[in-house]
Amino acid sequence: MSALSPQPSSKSATHTDLQANKYIPPWTSPYIIGVAGFSGSGKTTVAQKIIEQINEPWTVLLSMDNFYKPLTPEQRELAYQNEYDFDTPEAYDLEGFYNCIISLKEGKKTQVPVYSFALHNRTGENISIYGANVIIVEGIYSLYDPKVLALMDTKIYVDTDLDICYCRRLLRDIVERKRDIEGIIEQWEKFVKPSSVASVKPTMYNADIVIPHGSDNTKAIDMIIKHIRKQLQKKSEEHLAHLAGLGRVVVPLKYDNIKVLPKTNQLLGMKSIILNRETSNDDFIFYFDRIASTLISEALELVHYSPAPYDIITPSGHRITDGVVQAQEVVAVNIIKSGDCFMRSLRKIIPEAIVGKVLIQSDSQTGEPQLHTERLPQFSPGCKVLLFDAQVISGAAATMAVKVILDHGVEESEIVLVVYLASETGLRRILNAFPNVKIVVGNLSAVEPKEGQDNDTDWWMSMRFIDARRDDGTPIFINVETDRYGLPTLSLRPMAVTLGKPDVGSPMADEQSRAVAMMSKFGCGSGRDLPISAISGTIMRAATVCDTNVAMTSTIMPNRHRTVNRAEPSSLAWIASAMVLSSPETVTAFPRARPPIASMTIVHG
Numbered sequence: 362m363s364a365l366s367p368q369p370s371s372k373s374a375t376h377t378d379l380q381a382n383k384y385i386p387p388w389t390s391p392y393i394i395g396v397a398g399f400s401g402s403g404k405t406t407v408a409q410k411i412i413e414q415i416n417e418p419w420t421v422l423l424s425m426d427n428f429y430k431p432l433t434p435e436q437r438e439l440a441y442q443n444e445y446d447f448d449t450p451e452a453y454d455l456e457g458f459y460n461c462i463i464s465l466k467e468g469k470k471t472q473v474p475v476y477s478f479a480l481h482n483r484t485g486e487n488i489s490i491y492g493a494n495v496i497i498v499e500g501i502y503s504l505y506d507p508k509v510l511a512l513m514d515t516k517i518y519v520d521t522d523l524d525i526c527y528c529r530r531l532l533r534d535i536v537e538r539k540r541d542i543e544g545i546i547e548q549w550e551k552f553v554k555p556s557s558v559a560s561v562k563p564t565m566y567n568a569d570i571v572i573p574h575g576s577d578n579t580k581a582i583d584m585i586i587k588h589i590r591k592q593l594q595k596k597s598e599e600h601l602a603h604l605a606g607l608g609r610v611v612v613p614l615k616y617d618n619i620k621v622l623p624k625t626n627q628l629l630g631m632k633s634i635i636l637n638r639e640t641s642n643d644d645f646i647f648y649f650d651r652i653a654s655t656l657i658s659e660a661l662e663l664v665h666y667s668p669a670p671y672d673i674i675t676p677s678g679h680r681i682t683d684g685v686v687q688a689q690e691v692v693a694v695n696i697i698k699s700g701d702c703f704m705r706s707l708r709k710i711i712p713e714a715i716v717g718k719v720l721i722q723s724d725s726q727t728g729e730p731q732l733h734t735e736r737l738p739q740f741s742p743g744c745k746v747l748l749f750d751a752q753v754i755s756g757a758a759a760t761m762a763v764k765v766i767l768d769h770g771v772e773e774s775e776i777v778l779v780v781y782l783a784s785e786t787g788l789r790r791i792l793n794a795f796p797n798v799k800i801v802v803g804n805l806s807a808v809e810p811k812e813g814q815d816n817d818t819d820w821w822m823s824m825r826f827i828d829a830r831r832d833d834g835t836p837i838f839i840n841v842e843t844d845r846y847g848l849p850t851l852s853l854r855p856m857a858v859t860l861g862k863p864d865v866g867s868p869m870a871d872e873q874s875r876a877v878a879m880m881s882k883f884g885c886g887s888g889r890d891l892p893i894s895a896i897s898g899t900i901m902r903a904a905t906v907c908d909t910n911v912a913m914t915s916t917i918m919p920n921r922h923r924t925v926n927r928a929e930p931s932s933l934a935w936i937a938s939a940m941v942l943s944s945p946e947t948v949t950a951f952p953r954a955r956p957p958i959a960s961m962t963i964v965h966g
């Protein structure tokens with residue numbers, strides 16, 4: 362189901378929102394907060410409190426200390442004798458600091474040098490930052506450079522009495538920065554104190570908010586957090602509205618880039634087997650893997666081959682002059698965890714394939730897809746990337762994943778999305794944003810709505826909930842999931858959903874109303890007093906397959922069950938937000954005794 366906007370059917374679509382024709386992820390406009398103040402004033406402590414309380418995925422704390430200029434051996438010697446001035450703005454590489462923030466602001470993968478206070482120098486290592494939604498920049502001169510100030514959304518000055526700062530710095534520098542007490546006192550008197558008064562204090566006038574008494578001032582910090590939350594909510598609404606726009610029909614969906622598996626007897630036969638309640642668990646996995654292999658093989662048809670640069674001599678001595686060789690490296694990327702159910706088949710077809718991963722998860726309340734983690738390899742120039750997801754419904758997660766891969770230097774035309782189940786709306790959203798991406802899909806929703814199915818949403822819901830009733834009519838939530846051994850498996854959970862009122866004024870209100878109508882149509886009754894956004898979140902979350910555990914929905918039968926073990930925090934968050942579990946009761950446990958398959962190569966970028 363598309364959770365992002367009301368979708369006109371392809372028949373009736375006349376909308377031409379050309380502005381929507383490009384995907385702008387949240388990390389190309391990160392929210393930047395500057396925190397300044399004296400050394401020891403509590404800047405880091407305040408920043409950490411903000412991070413804890415806003416609880417945004419991909420919040421980066423960037424310390425200006427990382428941008429101390431590298432020292433010459435002579436300067437290092439001075440530093441060890443407490444004769445080097447680290448408290449003048451000239452000690453910082455202000456240009457490098459600015460360039461780093463600009464690069465992050467543009468959503469680029471950015472290298473940040475690591476600094477050691479013990480060595481008084483950069484360590485030579487770098488930390489790579491990518492995908493930040495919120496960046497907190499902390500440092501004595503973070504509100505100093507007008508160019509940097511212009512990039513900040515909120516500027517905070519932590520105003521703590523200088524003597525208190527001195528005491529705290531003494532303690533911290535001895536314990537954490539391995540400094541001796543005499544040296545700290547000497548440096549304080551000679552450099553820190555005079556610069557604090559002459560150069561740091563005046564930057565207070567560049568701040569939007571001044572926090573008297575530092576991190577003790579919980580009231581001020583609460584106010585700041587409320588303000589930041591409001592700004593982030595606005596940003597998230599803009600992102601959702603933008604994603605919604607991408608789902609609108611700009612031009613009728615072009616099928617040149619989409620390959621749907623033909624409904625051959627062979628494919629229908631395999632589907633019939635996996636739908637049959639008599640099918641054993643092993644056979645289910647076997648036939649699912651075969652369908653996955655077919656999808657992968659289709660995707661590999663898009664890999665470039667070139668004439669072999671040598672003649673082939675057969676065992677019987679014949680010369681073959683028109684051999685071909687693969688001319689393109691193939692790299693796989695999973696949208697975890699659902700994409701994992703393709704991995705067994707991938708391993709059989711390309712055993713040496715490098716596999717990268719992205720974790721994209723929806724916010725439980727708004728349904729906004731958020732990038733939590735990426736572990737991607739260094740993509741070689743011109744390589745082909747197969748992006749795996751079990752299902753694409755709204756298309757938001759896949760759109761975001763494509764953007765992540767593009768940001769890592771892959772050509773748009775070299776990305777092939779491989780997906781078992783997809784809605785037309787989702788594919789339209791992806792292709793509106795990235796018209797050169799190729800898609801290989803096992804099941805695509807009806808292009809023309811069928812009788813009684815007014816749109817993709819209906820189709821998806823019926824696919825999801827088919828046969829999913831208990832004898833007493835209770836709807837059951839069914840998923841094909843990837844289990845801890847990387848095997849496709851099924852889970853069943855009874856479901857109770859409360860119907861509520863849409864959030865007035867929310868860009869999702871229409872969508873929420875539709876969600877409620879849809880849920881009631883499919884028999885979900887009221888149960889608990891939940892905000893509607895939770896329900897909507899449920900649908901969106903499932904729809905975008907952002908949950909790490911919800912792997913794949915299909916026309917599946919409720920005969921294969923397993924004990925649902927949902928201990929991972931992400932699953933708990935999902936359960937809490939979705940509230941689909943009326944009780945933790947799971948139907949029967951399907952016995953399984955399988956060895957884990959060989960672990961995947963996860964290349965850290």
Ligand SMILES: Nc1ncnc2c1ncn2[C@@H]1O[C@H](COP(=O)(O)OP(=O)(O)O)[C@@H](O)[C@H]1O
Binds near residue numbers: 399529576
């Ligand atoms: N309100 C506070 N009360 C007591 N100690 C604090 C308080 N805020 C910070 N500290 C301590 O003071 C030291 C300096 O704080 P920190 O946040 O690192 O300051 P800054 O980043 O401004 O240099 C740290 O050891 C920290 O734990």
Ligand SMILES: O=c1ccn([C@@H]2O[C@H](COP(=O)(O)O)[C@@H](O)[C@H]2O)c(=O)[nH]1
Binds near residue numbers: 553
């Ligand atoms: O090698 C170094 C580099 C810096 N300093 C001191 O650090 C503070 C800034 O860090 P805060 O976390 O804001 O305290 C600055 O006052 C420098 O004097 C250092 O001692 N050695």
